[in-house]
Amino acid sequence: MEALAERLRTVEPMAPSPAAKIRGWNLVSAAVQQSATVRSRGHSVKRLVLAALAAAVLLVGGAVAASADSLPDSALYPIKGVVEQVRGALAFSPSDQLTYHLELAQTRLTEAEAMIARHRLDLASQALSAMDDQLGDAAALVKAEKGTDPAIAADLENRLLQAIATHDGQLARLQGQVTNPAAQSAILKARDRAAQAVQVAQTSNNNGNPSPNGKGSGNASASPHPTPKH
Amino acid sequence: MRALGKAASDDDRPLIERVRRGDQDAARTLYERYFDRIYNYVYARLGRAEDAEDLAIDTMTRSLTRLDLFQDQGVAFSSWVYRIAHNATIDHYRRHGKVTLVPLDDATLPQSADPSELAMEQLSNEDLRLALRDLTDEQQQVLILRFFQDLTAAQVAGIMGKSVGAVQALQHRALGSLERALQGRVQHRALGSLERALQGRAEN
Numbered sequence: 001m002e003a004l005a006e007r008l009r010t011v012e013p014m015a016p017s018p019a020a021k022i023r024g025w026n027l028v029s030a031a032v033q034q035s036a037t038v039r040s041r042g043h044s045v046k047r048l049v050l051a052a053l054a055a056a057v058l059l060v061g062g063a064v065a066a067s068a069d070s071l072p073d074s075a076l077y078p079i080k081g082v083v084e085q086v087r088g089a090l091a092f093s094p095s096d097q098l099t100y101h102l103e104l105a106q107t108r109l110t111e112a113e114a115m116i117a118r119h120r121l122d123l124a125s126q127a128l129s130a131m132d133d134q135l136g137d138a139a140a141l142v143k144a145e146k147g148t149d150p151a152i153a154a155d156l157e158n159r160l161l162q163a164i165a166t167h168d169g170q171l172a173r174l175q176g177q178v179t180n181p182a183a184q185s186a187i188l189k190a191r192d193r194a195a196q197a198v199q200v201a202q203t204s205n206n207n208g209n210p211s212p213n214g215k216g217s218g219n220a221s222a223s224p225h226p227t228p229k230h
Numbered sequence: 231m232r233a234l235g236k237a238a239s240d241d242d243r244p245l246i247e248r249v250r251r252g253d254q255d256a257a258r259t260l261y262e263r264y265f266d267r268i269y270n271y272v273y274a275r276l277g278r279a280e281d282a283e284d285l286a287i288d289t290m291t292r293s294l295t296r297l298d299l300f301q302d303q304g305v306a307f308s309s310w311v312y313r314i315a316h317n318a319t320i321d322h323y324r325r326h327g328k329v330t331l332v333p334l335d336d337a338t339l340p341q342s343a344d345p346s347e348l349a350m351e352q353l354s355n356e357d358l359r360l361a362l363r364d365l366t367d368e369q370q371q372v373l374i375l376r377f378f379q380d381l382t383a384a385q386v387a388g389i390m391g392k393s394v395g396a397v398q399a400l401q402h403r404a405l406g407s408l409e410r411a412l413q414g415r416v417q418h419r420a421l422g423s424l425e426r427a428l429q430g431r432a433e434n
Contacts, residue, residue, distance in 0.1 A: 001405045008377035016269040024287040035295035036252025
């Protein structure tokens with residue numbers, strides 16, 4: 001068997017014809033060139049896609065960041081609303097939800113002041129209405145929590161009433177500054193709706209009567225309009 | 231004397247990187263390094279120069295244009311090229327059929343003659359090539375790679391995806407099968423000569 005193995009080693013290798021070798025190289029060379037071109041194109045497309053993605057991320061990220069301080073008359077304002085909705089979806093505990101509503105109410109009030117300053121009464125009115133919507137949601141949250149955990153509900157109610165008192169103070173000052181009757185009417189309406197939110201928050205979840213829990217509610221609980229309306 | 235090109239080595243790596251970048255000179259170097267070997271390998275399997283040329287070209291084209299599929303992790307480029315050639319050969323068999331697929335271990339070849347009596351010097355290269363093609367696919371592969379291509383058992387193991395021990399065992403069985411195949415051919419040829427001699431004597 002070893003002799004056979006040795007004999008096999010002596011078998012002369014078969015060589016391709018020179019013509020076949022040249023033909024082979026021509027075909028291989030063309031294929032390699034084409035392959036390199038395709039690969040290069042592929043890399044270019046990949047780089048382009050990555051660049052586009054990066055630009056999109058930067059654009060969206062920049063727009064979101066820029067929208068944070070945008071006002072209702074800004075093109076970026078709708079983005080601000082989307083971001084706020086996302087934030088709301090991520091607030092799970094009653095405390096976090098109340099914080100969310102109160103922060104948004106404060107934001108809407110600030111926007112209303114800016115719109116009044118720019119004589120955009122339509123947008124100011126919308127902002128004040130949105131502020132009251134947030135206070136109404138916050139009041140409903142407090143009311144619902146009373147049926148679940150009275151201790152937590154008392155804390156939430158206290159925070160809500162303090163916030164409404166602060167807002168009412170701001171609205172009262174604003175009301176004193178504006179001369180436009182429409183603006184004054186919008187502010188007055190907002191203060192009334194805020195006062196209604198106070199009543200809702202102080203209502204017991206069971207019988208609809210004002211909550212006996214008046215402790216720690218500050219002066220806001222004593223009067224819906226702690227500052228004069230004029 | 232063998233005239234096959236230099237066996238694959240670590241030298242392939244920088245060339246492969248250059249080919250990936252579209253370097254034609256590097257591709258040419260690898261082509262020159264492997265084309266003859268692959269042609270010889272495929273020819274030994276198929277026995278037809280035209281088919282061997284086509285498959286060798288196809289193998290080199292695939293090897294040098296699909297480098298993205300070649301991961302230089304444990305498998306040498308040479309092993310990869312041989313595997314492509316092997317797969318191309320199998321595809322060729324599927325398309326065109328293979329003459330012999332019966333393992334000679336089980337074939338009814340003459341067993342009476344003493345293998346040691348096989349006169350190696352009387353065997354032509356063509357005898358060896360033809361008898362080789364009577365072997366099973368794996369037996370052909372191991373003998374061609376070990377003895378026609380001068381590869382080590384470890385290199386063949388890398389190409390065939392087997393352990394060195396398995397390759398050595400396969401090689402042993404393959405040589406035994408080849409001996410029996412050659413005996414059958416020698417006996418058949420001897421009988422043919424005898425018949426022709428008797429026929430000539432009768433005519434005289």
